[in-house]
Amino acid sequence: MAIQPHDTKVEVEVAGIKFNNPVLGASGTFGYGLEFAELIDLNRLGGFCTKGLSAQPLPGNIPARIVETHGGMLNAIGLQNIGARAFVDEKLPLLRRYDTRIIANVFGYSDEDYLEAIQMLNDGAGIAAYELNISCPNVKEGGIVIGSSPVAAARLTAKAKAIAARPLIVKLSPNVTDVKVLATAIVEAGADALSLINTLVGMSIDVNTRRPRLNYGTGGLSGPAIKPVAVRMVHEVASCVNVPLLGIGGIASTIDALEFIIAGASLVQIGTANYYDPTVTMKVIDGLSQYCASKNTSVKELVKSLVKD
Protein backbone atom coordinates (compact mmCIF):
# COMPACT_ATOMS: atom_id res chain seq x y z
CA MET A 1 0.00 0.00 0.00
CA ALA A 2 1.40 3.38 -0.96
CA ILE A 3 1.48 5.74 1.99
CA GLN A 4 1.63 9.51 1.76
CA PRO A 5 5.10 10.71 2.76
CA HIS A 6 3.73 13.04 5.40
CA ASP A 7 0.97 11.16 7.11
CA THR A 8 -0.20 13.50 9.89
CA LYS A 9 -1.09 10.56 12.11
CA VAL A 10 2.58 9.77 12.58
CA GLU A 11 3.89 13.33 13.04
CA VAL A 12 5.47 14.16 16.37
CA GLU A 13 6.93 17.24 18.02
CA VAL A 14 9.80 16.92 20.47
CA ALA A 15 11.58 19.84 22.16
CA GLY A 16 9.97 22.20 19.68
CA ILE A 17 11.21 20.23 16.67
CA LYS A 18 8.69 18.84 14.21
CA PHE A 19 9.33 15.31 12.97
CA ASN A 20 7.40 13.94 9.98
CA ASN A 21 7.36 10.60 11.76
CA PRO A 22 8.99 9.18 14.87
CA VAL A 23 11.55 6.97 13.11
CA LEU A 24 15.20 7.96 13.34
CA GLY A 25 18.48 6.24 12.48
CA ALA A 26 20.56 5.66 15.63
CA SER A 27 24.01 7.10 16.13
CA GLY A 28 26.86 4.93 14.93
CA THR A 29 24.60 2.87 12.72
CA PHE A 30 23.65 5.58 10.27
CA GLY A 31 27.05 7.01 9.37
CA TYR A 32 26.63 10.66 8.43
CA GLY A 33 23.28 9.90 6.81
CA LEU A 34 24.53 10.31 3.24
CA GLU A 35 25.59 6.67 3.05
CA PHE A 36 21.87 5.82 2.97
CA ALA A 37 20.94 8.18 0.14
CA GLU A 38 21.23 5.39 -2.43
CA LEU A 39 19.16 2.97 -0.36
CA ILE A 40 16.25 4.92 1.12
CA ASP A 41 14.42 8.19 0.56
CA LEU A 42 16.03 10.38 3.22
CA ASN A 43 13.16 12.86 2.84
CA ARG A 44 10.80 10.28 4.27
CA LEU A 45 12.95 9.61 7.30
CA GLY A 46 11.91 11.24 10.59
CA GLY A 47 15.56 12.02 11.16
CA PHE A 48 18.85 10.50 12.18
CA CYS A 49 21.65 10.84 14.69
CA THR A 50 25.15 11.21 13.33
CA LYS A 51 28.07 9.04 14.33
CA GLY A 52 29.48 10.42 17.63
CA LEU A 53 31.29 13.66 16.75
CA SER A 54 34.23 14.89 18.81
CA ALA A 55 36.11 18.19 18.69
CA GLN A 56 39.14 16.42 17.22
CA PRO A 57 38.78 13.60 14.66
CA LEU A 58 39.41 10.20 16.28
CA PRO A 59 41.11 7.09 14.86
CA GLY A 60 39.02 4.53 16.75
CA ASN A 61 40.08 1.26 18.33
CA ILE A 62 42.42 -1.41 17.00
CA PRO A 63 40.46 -4.21 15.21
CA ALA A 64 38.78 -6.63 15.63
CA ARG A 65 35.94 -4.23 16.44
CA ILE A 66 32.78 -6.24 15.95
CA VAL A 67 31.57 -9.74 16.65
CA GLU A 68 28.15 -11.19 16.07
CA THR A 69 26.34 -12.80 19.01
CA HIS A 70 22.94 -14.51 19.31
CA GLY A 71 20.31 -11.95 18.37
CA GLY A 72 22.80 -9.13 18.26
CA MET A 73 26.38 -8.02 18.08
CA LEU A 74 29.16 -6.60 20.20
CA ASN A 75 31.07 -3.55 19.03
CA ALA A 76 34.06 -1.63 20.24
CA ILE A 77 34.49 0.90 17.45
CA GLY A 78 36.01 3.51 19.74
CA LEU A 79 34.30 6.54 18.18
CA GLN A 80 36.22 6.69 14.89
CA ASN A 81 34.85 9.92 13.43
CA ILE A 82 35.77 12.78 11.11
CA GLY A 83 35.39 15.40 13.84
CA ALA A 84 32.76 18.09 14.43
CA ARG A 85 34.49 20.65 12.18
CA ALA A 86 34.67 18.34 9.16
CA PHE A 87 31.05 17.35 9.73
CA VAL A 88 29.96 20.98 9.56
CA ASP A 89 32.15 21.80 6.56
CA GLU A 90 31.88 18.64 4.47
CA LYS A 91 28.73 16.71 5.36
CA LEU A 92 26.17 19.33 6.40
CA PRO A 93 26.10 21.18 3.06
CA LEU A 94 25.15 17.90 1.36
CA LEU A 95 22.69 16.94 4.09
CA ARG A 96 20.84 20.25 3.91
CA ARG A 97 19.39 19.11 0.58
CA TYR A 98 17.19 16.64 2.40
CA ASP A 99 14.07 17.31 4.41
CA THR A 100 14.99 15.31 7.48
CA ARG A 101 15.93 16.22 11.06
CA ILE A 102 19.66 15.95 11.71
CA ILE A 103 20.70 15.29 15.28
CA ALA A 104 24.41 15.67 16.00
CA ASN A 105 25.63 13.04 18.45
CA VAL A 106 28.41 14.59 20.52
CA PHE A 107 31.28 12.88 22.27
CA GLY A 108 34.30 13.97 24.32
CA TYR A 109 36.91 12.62 26.70
CA SER A 110 36.31 15.49 29.13
CA ASP A 111 33.69 18.18 29.76
CA GLU A 112 35.88 20.64 27.83
CA ASP A 113 36.00 18.30 24.81
CA TYR A 114 32.21 18.01 24.74
CA LEU A 115 31.79 21.78 24.99
CA GLU A 116 34.37 22.41 22.27
CA ALA A 117 32.54 20.03 19.93
CA ILE A 118 29.22 21.73 20.66
CA GLN A 119 30.76 25.15 19.95
CA MET A 120 31.93 23.88 16.56
CA LEU A 121 28.51 22.41 15.79
CA ASN A 122 26.74 25.61 16.84
CA ASP A 123 28.13 27.10 13.60
CA GLY A 124 26.51 24.43 11.44
CA ALA A 125 23.24 25.37 9.78
CA GLY A 126 20.77 22.53 9.49
CA ILE A 127 21.35 20.70 12.76
CA ALA A 128 18.08 20.24 14.64
CA ALA A 129 19.39 19.12 18.04
CA TYR A 130 22.32 17.67 19.93
CA GLU A 131 22.46 14.24 21.46
CA LEU A 132 25.04 14.09 24.22
CA ASN A 133 26.66 10.66 24.18
CA ILE A 134 27.63 10.08 27.80
CA SER A 135 27.07 6.37 27.45
CA CYS A 136 29.67 4.97 25.05
CA PRO A 137 31.21 1.92 26.74
CA ASN A 138 34.19 1.62 24.41
CA VAL A 139 36.45 4.41 25.60
CA LYS A 140 38.50 4.72 28.75
CA GLU A 141 37.58 8.36 29.43
CA GLY A 142 34.42 10.34 28.80
CA GLY A 143 31.34 8.46 27.61
CA ILE A 144 30.10 5.98 30.15
CA VAL A 145 32.50 7.28 32.81
CA ILE A 146 30.43 10.46 32.89
CA GLY A 147 27.16 8.71 32.16
CA SER A 148 27.33 6.41 35.15
CA SER A 149 27.73 9.19 37.71
CA PRO A 150 24.64 11.34 38.39
CA VAL A 151 26.86 14.20 39.59
CA ALA A 152 29.20 14.16 36.57
CA ALA A 153 26.29 13.69 34.16
CA ALA A 154 24.30 16.56 35.64
CA ARG A 155 27.34 18.84 35.66
CA LEU A 156 28.09 18.20 31.98
CA THR A 157 24.42 18.52 31.02
CA ALA A 158 24.18 21.93 32.69
CA LYS A 159 27.37 23.17 31.00
CA ALA A 160 26.29 21.84 27.62
CA LYS A 161 22.80 23.31 27.93
CA ALA A 162 24.31 26.71 28.72
CA ILE A 163 26.16 26.91 25.40
CA ALA A 164 24.05 24.73 23.10
CA ALA A 165 22.34 26.70 20.34
CA ARG A 166 19.84 23.86 19.96
CA PRO A 167 17.75 21.52 22.08
CA LEU A 168 19.84 19.10 24.10
CA ILE A 169 19.07 15.40 24.21
CA VAL A 170 21.13 13.32 26.63
CA LYS A 171 21.71 9.65 25.80
CA LEU A 172 21.58 7.32 28.78
CA SER A 173 23.55 4.19 29.47
CA PRO A 174 21.86 0.98 30.58
CA ASN A 175 25.01 0.00 32.47
CA VAL A 176 23.87 1.57 35.74
CA THR A 177 22.15 0.28 38.87
CA ASP A 178 19.18 2.63 38.66
CA VAL A 179 18.56 4.50 35.43
CA LYS A 180 15.87 6.63 37.12
CA VAL A 181 18.47 8.32 39.35
CA LEU A 182 20.53 9.32 36.32
CA ALA A 183 17.49 10.39 34.32
CA THR A 184 16.18 12.60 37.12
CA ALA A 185 19.54 14.27 37.71
CA ILE A 186 20.05 14.96 34.02
CA VAL A 187 16.57 16.40 33.52
CA GLU A 188 16.97 18.62 36.57
CA ALA A 189 20.23 19.86 35.04
CA GLY A 190 18.30 21.06 31.98
CA ALA A 191 18.12 18.30 29.36
CA ASP A 192 15.30 18.87 26.86
CA ALA A 193 14.87 15.16 26.14
CA LEU A 194 16.47 11.82 26.96
CA SER A 195 17.39 9.02 24.62
CA LEU A 196 17.88 5.47 25.81
CA ILE A 197 19.47 3.03 25.66
CA ASN A 198 23.05 2.89 24.48
CA THR A 199 24.68 -0.56 24.30
CA LEU A 200 25.08 -3.00 27.20
CA VAL A 201 28.65 -3.93 28.07
CA GLY A 202 29.39 -7.50 27.05
CA MET A 203 32.21 -9.87 26.21
CA SER A 204 32.90 -12.79 23.90
CA ILE A 205 35.86 -15.17 24.13
CA ASP A 206 37.51 -17.23 21.42
CA VAL A 207 38.05 -20.58 23.12
CA ASN A 208 40.83 -21.58 20.73
CA THR A 209 43.03 -18.60 21.49
CA ARG A 210 41.51 -17.96 24.96
CA ARG A 211 41.48 -14.28 24.03
CA PRO A 212 38.55 -11.86 23.85
CA ARG A 213 37.17 -11.76 20.32
CA LEU A 214 37.28 -7.98 20.40
CA ASN A 215 40.69 -6.41 20.63
CA TYR A 216 39.35 -3.87 23.15
CA GLY A 217 38.32 -6.76 25.41
CA THR A 218 34.70 -5.83 26.03
CA GLY A 219 32.16 -4.31 23.67
CA GLY A 220 28.67 -2.88 23.54
CA LEU A 221 25.82 -5.31 22.91
CA SER A 222 23.13 -4.13 20.49
CA GLY A 223 20.39 -5.66 18.36
CA PRO A 224 17.12 -7.51 19.04
CA ALA A 225 18.64 -9.27 22.05
CA ILE A 226 18.61 -6.05 24.10
CA LYS A 227 15.08 -4.90 23.28
CA PRO A 228 13.29 -6.11 26.44
CA VAL A 229 15.88 -4.39 28.63
CA ALA A 230 15.49 -1.18 26.66
CA VAL A 231 11.66 -1.24 26.75
CA ARG A 232 11.77 -1.75 30.52
CA MET A 233 14.14 1.20 30.95
CA VAL A 234 12.03 3.51 28.77
CA HIS A 235 9.00 2.52 30.84
CA GLU A 236 10.86 3.25 34.10
CA VAL A 237 12.21 6.59 32.97
CA ALA A 238 8.82 7.63 31.53
CA SER A 239 7.39 7.21 35.00
CA CYS A 240 9.86 9.60 36.66
CA VAL A 241 10.62 12.47 34.27
CA ASN A 242 8.42 14.71 32.16
CA VAL A 243 10.63 15.38 29.15
CA PRO A 244 10.14 13.48 25.84
CA LEU A 245 12.01 10.20 25.41
CA LEU A 246 13.73 8.69 22.38
CA GLY A 247 13.53 4.89 22.62
CA ILE A 248 16.42 2.81 21.31
CA GLY A 249 17.45 -0.82 21.52
CA GLY A 250 16.89 -3.71 19.17
CA ILE A 251 14.15 -2.13 17.07
CA ALA A 252 13.80 -4.05 13.82
CA SER A 253 10.08 -3.91 13.04
CA THR A 254 6.91 -1.85 13.44
CA ILE A 255 5.86 -3.89 16.45
CA ASP A 256 9.20 -3.23 18.13
CA ALA A 257 8.81 0.52 17.55
CA LEU A 258 5.25 0.46 18.90
CA GLU A 259 6.39 -1.25 22.10
CA PHE A 260 8.75 1.64 22.80
CA ILE A 261 6.12 4.24 21.94
CA ILE A 262 3.53 2.65 24.19
CA ALA A 263 6.13 2.39 26.96
CA GLY A 264 6.73 6.15 26.73
CA ALA A 265 8.96 7.04 23.77
CA SER A 266 7.92 9.94 21.52
CA LEU A 267 10.58 9.04 18.97
CA VAL A 268 12.37 5.78 18.24
CA GLN A 269 15.84 5.15 16.88
CA ILE A 270 16.77 2.12 14.81
CA GLY A 271 20.36 0.97 15.09
CA THR A 272 21.80 -2.43 14.32
CA ALA A 273 18.84 -3.47 12.14
CA ASN A 274 20.03 -0.97 9.51
CA TYR A 275 23.08 -3.13 8.96
CA TYR A 276 21.24 -6.25 7.93
CA ASP A 277 18.10 -4.54 6.61
CA PRO A 278 19.16 -1.15 5.19
CA THR A 279 15.60 -0.14 4.32
CA VAL A 280 14.14 -1.05 7.72
CA THR A 281 13.40 2.59 8.60
CA MET A 282 11.07 2.92 5.60
CA LYS A 283 9.29 -0.31 6.49
CA VAL A 284 8.69 0.87 10.06
CA ILE A 285 7.41 4.27 8.89
CA ASP A 286 4.90 2.54 6.59
CA GLY A 287 4.01 0.09 9.33
CA LEU A 288 3.29 2.85 11.85
CA SER A 289 1.04 4.60 9.35
CA GLN A 290 -0.84 1.38 8.75
CA TYR A 291 -1.17 0.66 12.45
CA CYS A 292 -2.48 4.17 13.16
CA ALA A 293 -4.94 3.94 10.27
CA SER A 294 -6.22 0.54 11.30
CA LYS A 295 -6.62 1.51 14.98
CA ASN A 296 -7.82 5.00 14.16
CA THR A 297 -5.23 6.57 16.36
CA SER A 298 -2.01 8.58 16.07
CA VAL A 299 1.53 8.22 17.32
CA LYS A 300 0.95 11.21 19.64
CA GLU A 301 -1.92 9.38 21.27
CA LEU A 302 0.04 6.16 21.55
CA VAL A 303 3.00 7.65 23.43
CA LYS A 304 2.98 6.38 27.01
CA SER A 305 -0.35 4.65 26.53
CA LEU A 306 0.49 1.46 28.39
CA VAL A 307 -2.68 0.04 29.86
CA LYS A 308 -2.44 -0.46 33.60
CA ASP A 309 -5.18 -2.51 35.16
Added chain:
Amino acid sequence: MLDTIATVASNTEIAPGYKLLTLNFNQAIHARAGQFAMLKAHDAFEPLLRRALAIYQVGGATQLSFLYQVMGRGTQALALLKPGGRVDALIPLGNGWAEFFDNQSAEKNPSSLAPIERAIVVAGGIGSASVLMWCEELRQKNIATQIFFGAASARVAQGCGLADFRALNMPLTLTTDDGSLGERGFVTAPLERFLRDGGNQQAAIYTCGPWVMMKRVAEIAEPFKLPCFASLEAPMGCGFGVCVGCVVAMKDADPKSYGAYKRVCTDGSIFPAERIQWEVAAMTH
Protein backbone atom coordinates in the same frame (compact mmCIF):
# COMPACT_ATOMS: atom_id res chain seq x y z
CA MET B 1 24.53 -0.35 -4.72
CA LEU B 2 21.20 -2.08 -4.58
CA ASP B 3 19.32 -3.72 -1.72
CA THR B 4 17.16 -6.44 -3.20
CA ILE B 5 15.75 -9.91 -2.80
CA ALA B 6 17.27 -12.41 -5.22
CA THR B 7 15.98 -15.85 -6.12
CA VAL B 8 18.08 -18.98 -5.91
CA ALA B 9 18.60 -20.62 -9.30
CA SER B 10 20.83 -23.35 -7.89
CA ASN B 11 22.95 -24.09 -4.85
CA THR B 12 25.20 -27.02 -5.58
CA GLU B 13 28.02 -28.71 -3.73
CA ILE B 14 31.34 -28.39 -5.56
CA ALA B 15 33.27 -30.46 -3.03
CA PRO B 16 32.40 -31.41 0.56
CA GLY B 17 32.03 -28.12 2.47
CA TYR B 18 32.06 -25.89 -0.62
CA LYS B 19 29.03 -24.72 -2.58
CA LEU B 20 28.20 -22.62 -5.62
CA LEU B 21 25.16 -20.38 -5.17
CA THR B 22 23.62 -18.97 -8.34
CA LEU B 23 21.16 -16.13 -7.91
CA ASN B 24 18.69 -14.49 -10.26
CA PHE B 25 18.10 -10.78 -9.78
CA ASN B 26 15.07 -8.84 -10.91
CA GLN B 27 17.25 -6.23 -12.55
CA ALA B 28 20.68 -6.00 -14.19
CA ILE B 29 23.63 -5.90 -11.80
CA HIS B 30 26.71 -4.14 -13.13
CA ALA B 31 29.36 -6.04 -11.24
CA ARG B 32 33.10 -5.69 -11.69
CA ALA B 33 35.69 -8.35 -10.98
CA GLY B 34 36.65 -8.33 -7.31
CA GLN B 35 33.45 -6.77 -6.05
CA PHE B 36 31.32 -8.51 -3.46
CA ALA B 37 27.81 -8.76 -2.04
CA MET B 38 26.33 -8.97 1.44
CA LEU B 39 24.00 -11.97 1.48
CA LYS B 40 21.59 -13.58 3.90
CA ALA B 41 18.89 -16.20 3.56
CA HIS B 42 15.72 -14.06 3.47
CA ASP B 43 13.69 -16.24 5.79
CA ALA B 44 16.43 -16.85 8.34
CA PHE B 45 16.10 -14.66 11.41
CA GLU B 46 19.39 -15.88 12.84
CA PRO B 47 22.15 -15.06 12.32
CA LEU B 48 21.28 -11.40 11.93
CA LEU B 49 24.13 -10.06 9.88
CA ARG B 50 24.57 -10.67 6.18
CA ARG B 51 27.75 -12.37 4.99
CA ALA B 52 30.27 -10.96 2.52
CA LEU B 53 30.78 -13.12 -0.56
CA ALA B 54 32.79 -12.25 -3.64
CA ILE B 55 31.08 -12.24 -7.00
CA TYR B 56 32.52 -15.39 -8.55
CA GLN B 57 30.92 -15.59 -11.98
CA VAL B 58 28.49 -13.64 -14.10
CA GLY B 59 25.89 -15.74 -15.87
CA GLY B 60 24.16 -12.90 -17.72
CA ALA B 61 22.98 -9.42 -16.79
CA THR B 62 20.68 -10.67 -14.05
CA GLN B 63 22.47 -13.81 -12.89
CA LEU B 64 25.49 -14.05 -10.60
CA SER B 65 27.23 -16.91 -8.81
CA PHE B 66 29.01 -17.07 -5.48
CA LEU B 67 31.46 -19.77 -4.42
CA TYR B 68 31.56 -20.24 -0.67
CA GLN B 69 32.97 -22.33 2.07
CA VAL B 70 30.37 -23.58 4.54
CA MET B 71 31.71 -22.48 7.92
CA GLY B 72 29.57 -20.96 10.67
CA ARG B 73 25.93 -20.03 11.12
CA GLY B 74 25.62 -17.62 8.21
CA THR B 75 27.11 -19.77 5.52
CA GLN B 76 25.28 -22.81 6.94
CA ALA B 77 22.00 -20.96 6.49
CA LEU B 78 23.00 -20.17 2.89
CA ALA B 79 23.92 -23.81 2.34
CA LEU B 80 20.33 -24.85 3.17
CA LEU B 81 18.85 -22.73 0.38
CA LYS B 82 16.99 -24.56 -2.39
CA PRO B 83 16.15 -23.39 -5.92
CA GLY B 84 13.36 -20.82 -5.66
CA GLY B 85 14.54 -19.77 -2.19
CA ARG B 86 15.05 -16.08 -1.46
CA VAL B 87 18.20 -14.20 -0.51
CA ASP B 88 18.61 -10.66 0.83
CA ALA B 89 21.37 -9.08 -1.20
CA LEU B 90 23.21 -5.78 -1.04
CA ILE B 91 25.18 -5.56 -4.24
CA PRO B 92 27.63 -4.65 -5.81
CA LEU B 93 30.07 -3.53 -3.12
CA GLY B 94 33.78 -2.68 -2.97
CA ASN B 95 36.19 -1.20 -5.47
CA GLY B 96 37.13 -4.16 -7.71
CA TRP B 97 40.48 -5.07 -9.26
CA ALA B 98 40.29 -2.88 -12.36
CA GLU B 99 40.80 0.16 -10.16
CA PHE B 100 44.39 -1.03 -9.77
CA PHE B 101 45.20 -1.60 -13.37
CA ASP B 102 45.21 1.28 -15.79
CA ASN B 103 46.98 4.63 -15.92
CA GLN B 104 43.96 6.52 -14.80
CA SER B 105 43.77 4.59 -11.56
CA ALA B 106 47.50 5.08 -11.08
CA GLU B 107 46.74 8.68 -10.22
CA LYS B 108 44.48 7.66 -7.41
CA ASN B 109 46.74 4.84 -6.32
CA PRO B 110 50.34 5.88 -6.90
CA SER B 111 51.62 2.37 -6.41
CA SER B 112 49.82 1.03 -9.47
CA LEU B 113 52.78 1.99 -11.65
CA ALA B 114 51.34 1.48 -15.08
CA PRO B 115 51.90 0.17 -17.66
CA ILE B 116 51.35 -3.27 -16.33
CA GLU B 117 52.52 -5.80 -18.88
CA ARG B 118 52.26 -8.94 -16.86
CA ALA B 119 50.08 -10.02 -14.03
CA ILE B 120 50.57 -12.49 -11.25
CA VAL B 121 47.45 -13.69 -9.46
CA VAL B 122 47.90 -15.41 -6.11
CA ALA B 123 44.82 -17.16 -4.75
CA GLY B 124 44.78 -18.88 -1.39
CA GLY B 125 41.88 -21.09 -0.34
CA ILE B 126 38.45 -19.61 -0.94
CA GLY B 127 40.15 -16.28 -1.76
CA SER B 128 40.01 -17.76 -5.25
CA ALA B 129 36.38 -16.63 -5.44
CA SER B 130 37.46 -13.02 -5.70
CA VAL B 131 39.93 -13.48 -8.58
CA LEU B 132 38.37 -15.83 -11.15
CA MET B 133 36.64 -13.00 -13.03
CA TRP B 134 39.77 -10.89 -12.82
CA CYS B 135 41.86 -13.66 -14.42
CA GLU B 136 39.34 -13.79 -17.26
CA GLU B 137 39.50 -10.05 -17.67
CA LEU B 138 43.32 -10.05 -17.73
CA ARG B 139 43.18 -12.66 -20.46
CA GLN B 140 40.78 -10.49 -22.46
CA LYS B 141 43.17 -7.58 -22.01
CA ASN B 142 45.96 -9.79 -23.41
CA ILE B 143 48.01 -9.47 -20.24
CA ALA B 144 50.37 -12.40 -19.75
CA THR B 145 49.17 -13.81 -16.48
CA GLN B 146 50.59 -16.41 -14.16
CA ILE B 147 48.18 -17.88 -11.61
CA PHE B 148 49.34 -19.33 -8.29
CA PHE B 149 46.61 -21.36 -6.69
CA GLY B 150 47.12 -22.65 -3.16
CA ALA B 151 44.80 -24.80 -1.08
CA ALA B 152 45.00 -27.00 1.99
CA SER B 153 44.28 -30.22 0.10
CA ALA B 154 43.04 -31.65 -3.18
CA ARG B 155 39.47 -31.53 -1.85
CA VAL B 156 39.79 -27.88 -0.87
CA ALA B 157 41.38 -27.01 -4.23
CA GLN B 158 38.39 -28.57 -5.94
CA GLY B 159 35.98 -26.72 -3.64
CA CYS B 160 37.77 -23.45 -4.37
CA GLY B 161 37.01 -23.76 -8.07
CA LEU B 162 40.22 -25.32 -9.44
CA ALA B 163 38.29 -26.73 -12.41
CA ASP B 164 37.05 -23.24 -13.38
CA PHE B 165 40.57 -21.84 -13.16
CA ARG B 166 41.98 -24.71 -15.24
CA ALA B 167 39.27 -24.06 -17.83
CA LEU B 168 40.71 -20.57 -18.36
CA ASN B 169 43.73 -22.18 -20.01
CA MET B 170 46.13 -19.81 -18.36
CA PRO B 171 49.47 -20.81 -16.79
CA LEU B 172 48.68 -22.08 -13.31
CA THR B 173 50.88 -23.35 -10.51
CA LEU B 174 49.06 -25.41 -7.91
CA THR B 175 50.13 -26.13 -4.36
CA THR B 176 48.46 -28.01 -1.54
CA ASP B 177 49.58 -27.90 2.08
CA ASP B 178 49.42 -31.69 2.35
CA GLY B 179 50.78 -32.45 -1.11
CA SER B 180 47.63 -34.31 -2.18
CA LEU B 181 47.64 -32.38 -5.48
CA GLY B 182 50.27 -30.23 -7.17
CA GLU B 183 53.36 -29.06 -5.33
CA ARG B 184 53.48 -29.68 -1.58
CA GLY B 185 53.67 -26.60 0.63
CA PHE B 186 52.48 -23.01 0.64
CA VAL B 187 51.65 -21.13 -2.53
CA THR B 188 54.17 -18.45 -1.64
CA ALA B 189 57.12 -20.81 -2.29
CA PRO B 190 56.61 -21.13 -6.07
CA LEU B 191 55.71 -17.44 -6.22
CA GLU B 192 59.06 -16.50 -4.72
CA ARG B 193 60.91 -18.85 -7.10
CA PHE B 194 59.05 -17.40 -10.06
CA LEU B 195 60.00 -13.86 -9.16
CA ARG B 196 63.63 -14.78 -8.56
CA ASP B 197 63.76 -16.53 -11.91
CA GLY B 198 62.84 -13.34 -13.69
CA GLY B 199 59.04 -13.47 -13.71
CA ASN B 200 58.93 -10.00 -12.24
CA GLN B 201 59.36 -7.78 -15.30
CA GLN B 202 56.66 -5.07 -15.40
CA ALA B 203 54.39 -7.30 -13.39
CA ALA B 204 51.67 -6.48 -10.90
CA ILE B 205 50.57 -8.91 -8.25
CA TYR B 206 46.91 -9.42 -7.35
CA THR B 207 46.17 -11.53 -4.32
CA CYS B 208 43.31 -12.78 -2.20
CA GLY B 209 43.48 -15.41 0.52
CA PRO B 210 44.14 -15.86 4.21
CA TRP B 211 45.64 -12.83 5.98
CA VAL B 212 48.98 -14.53 6.70
CA MET B 213 49.31 -15.59 3.07
CA MET B 214 48.66 -12.08 1.76
CA LYS B 215 51.08 -10.67 4.33
CA ARG B 216 53.73 -13.08 3.02
CA VAL B 217 52.94 -12.23 -0.62
CA ALA B 218 53.40 -8.55 0.21
CA GLU B 219 56.76 -9.29 1.85
CA ILE B 220 57.91 -11.29 -1.17
CA ALA B 221 56.84 -8.57 -3.63
CA GLU B 222 58.52 -5.77 -1.74
CA PRO B 223 62.22 -6.30 -2.66
CA PHE B 224 61.19 -6.70 -6.30
CA LYS B 225 59.44 -3.32 -6.12
CA LEU B 226 56.35 -4.82 -7.69
CA PRO B 227 52.97 -3.21 -7.23
CA CYS B 228 50.94 -5.63 -5.15
CA PHE B 229 47.22 -5.42 -4.49
CA ALA B 230 45.35 -7.45 -1.92
CA SER B 231 41.65 -8.02 -1.40
CA LEU B 232 41.24 -8.03 2.37
CA GLU B 233 38.89 -9.76 4.71
CA ALA B 234 37.40 -8.34 7.86
CA PRO B 235 34.29 -9.16 9.85
CA MET B 236 31.58 -6.97 8.38
CA GLY B 237 28.60 -5.50 10.14
CA CYS B 238 27.01 -3.68 7.23
CA GLY B 239 29.13 -3.81 4.05
CA PHE B 240 28.32 -0.21 3.09
CA GLY B 241 30.47 1.92 5.32
CA VAL B 242 28.28 2.84 8.28
CA CYS B 243 29.36 0.60 11.16
CA VAL B 244 33.12 1.19 10.82
CA GLY B 245 33.64 -2.31 12.14
CA CYS B 246 35.57 -3.77 9.21
CA VAL B 247 38.72 -1.70 9.43
CA VAL B 248 42.37 -2.42 8.69
CA ALA B 249 45.32 -0.42 9.98
CA MET B 250 47.16 1.74 7.46
CA LYS B 251 50.93 1.92 7.45
CA ASP B 252 51.16 5.41 5.99
CA ALA B 253 48.97 7.12 8.59
CA ASP B 254 49.75 8.33 12.09
CA PRO B 255 48.15 5.73 14.40
CA LYS B 256 46.61 8.54 16.43
CA SER B 257 45.04 10.28 13.44
CA TYR B 258 41.64 9.81 11.85
CA GLY B 259 43.10 8.03 8.82
CA ALA B 260 44.81 5.31 10.87
CA TYR B 261 42.11 2.81 9.95
CA LYS B 262 40.27 2.29 6.70
CA ARG B 263 37.08 0.36 6.05
CA VAL B 264 37.50 -2.81 4.04
CA CYS B 265 33.97 -2.58 2.65
CA THR B 266 33.97 0.92 1.16
CA ASP B 267 37.63 2.01 1.11
CA GLY B 268 38.54 -1.47 -0.28
CA SER B 269 38.10 -4.35 -0.27
CA ILE B 270 41.22 -4.11 -2.44
CA PHE B 271 44.18 -2.06 -1.20
CA PRO B 272 47.78 -1.56 -2.32
CA ALA B 273 49.60 -4.07 -0.09
CA GLU B 274 52.28 -1.54 0.83
CA ARG B 275 49.70 0.62 2.59
CA ILE B 276 48.55 -2.13 4.93
CA GLN B 277 49.91 -2.54 8.43
CA TRP B 278 50.01 -6.31 8.17
CA GLU B 279 50.94 -6.82 11.82
CA VAL B 280 47.48 -5.60 12.87
CA ALA B 281 45.35 -8.46 11.60
CA ALA B 282 41.75 -7.64 10.76
CA MET B 283 41.00 -11.35 10.92
CA THR B 284 42.34 -13.87 13.38
CA HIS B 285 42.66 -16.92 11.19
